[in-house]
Amino acid sequence: MRLILLGPPGAGKGTQAQRLVQKHHIIQLSTGEMLRSAVAAGTPIGLQAKDIMASGALVPDEVVVGIISDRLDQPDMKNGFILDGFPRTVPQAAALDELLKKKHIKLDAVIELRVNESALLNRVENRVAEMRARGEEVRIDDTPEVLSKRLASYRTLTEPLIHYYSERRKLLTVDGMMTIEHVTREISRILAAIGASEPKATAPAKQAKAGARKTAKPTGKMQTKTARKAAKAAAKASKAASKGAKAKKATKKVAKKTAKKSGKKTTKKAVKKVTKKRAKR
Numbered sequence: 001m002r003l004i005l006l007g008p009p010g011a012g013k014g015t016q017a018q019r020l021v022q023k024h025h026i027i028q029l030s031t032g033e034m035l036r037s038a039v040a041a042g043t044p045i046g047l048q049a050k051d052i053m054a055s056g057a058l059v060p061d062e063v064v065v066g067i068i069s070d071r072l073d074q075p076d077m078k079n080g081f082i083l084d085g086f087p088r089t090v091p092q093a094a095a096l097d098e099l100l101k102k103k104h105i106k107l108d109a110v111i112e113l114r115v116n117e118s119a120l121l122n123r124v125e126n127r128v129a130e131m132r133a134r135g136e137e138v139r140i141d142d143t144p145e146v147l148s149k150r151l152a153s154y155r156t157l158t159e160p161l162i163h164y165y166s167e168r169r170k171l172l173t174v175d176g177m178m179t180i181e182h183v184t185r186e187i188s189r190i191l192a193a194i195g196a197s198e199p200k201a202t203a204p205a206k207q208a209k210a211g212a213r214k215t216a217k218p219t220g221k222m223q224t225k226t227a228r229k230a231a232k233a234a235a236k237a238s239k240a241a242s243k244g245a246k247a248k249k250a251t252k253k254v255a256k257k258t259a260k261k262s263g264k265k266t267t268k269k270a271v272k273k274v275t276k277k278r279a280k281r
């Protein structure tokens, strides 16, 4: 499974990414985390990013694209990944498209966590309080002043990605104002509806799911209904396929019995004969 999580700071991307990691055994790639590690380690990239990050601005596109490109080449990526905090600009998204194309990697979906901006400051304040209570170091960019700058940069530079991925039929929008549990459940449901979270499927079920992928744009109520319909169609198709397999098995059994009675071997012809007889009935 290969996903992108999109949403402003405080939308809950990190929390949901961790849950997806545990459920699907995929790797979380957070450019923010990678950059913070680089700053802490004092690498050349860290030195370049340190002041930019502290101010709430974005690190240059080529720096983050380079980090992601290197990371995608690592062997632990083969199970899948979830990009958290990347891409953040249209040029980053275009660069990612190129990278994925070159590396023959297919993106399953982009999940947008939609939240009210007014709730974000509260959320970040709570996050800071929780981190302090756990005795963890608080991010220097988690202050009200820097947060408003990060939000402004989200609005102008990152929000256009909603249109970018919606045009490419990759966007799935989830109401990020629900409880953490609800958001997690909703993400699972829409991933199942597009067939991204099940490793195996029978051929007809696969076709039904491909149909679901084309139509499911689970933004809001209407799309939620579409996704539910698609999931139902997939389940029905899979049931029909297993029914078909059962009937075939029974036919073979009858042919075998008939052949045994007449002392002949079960041939394809004998099976065909029984199938014809049954069809007539």
Ligand code: AMP
Binding pocket: 009, 031, 032, 033, 035, 052, 053, 054, 056, 057, 058, 059, 060, 061, 064, 084, 085, 086, 087, 088, 092, 141, 150
């Ligand atoms: P985050 O942890 O995702 O909130 O990121 C923290 C900071 O890292 C951001 O405010 C940016 O300065 C920088 N950063 C993280 N990801 C990116 C990105 N994709 N492009 C540019 N800057 C980034």
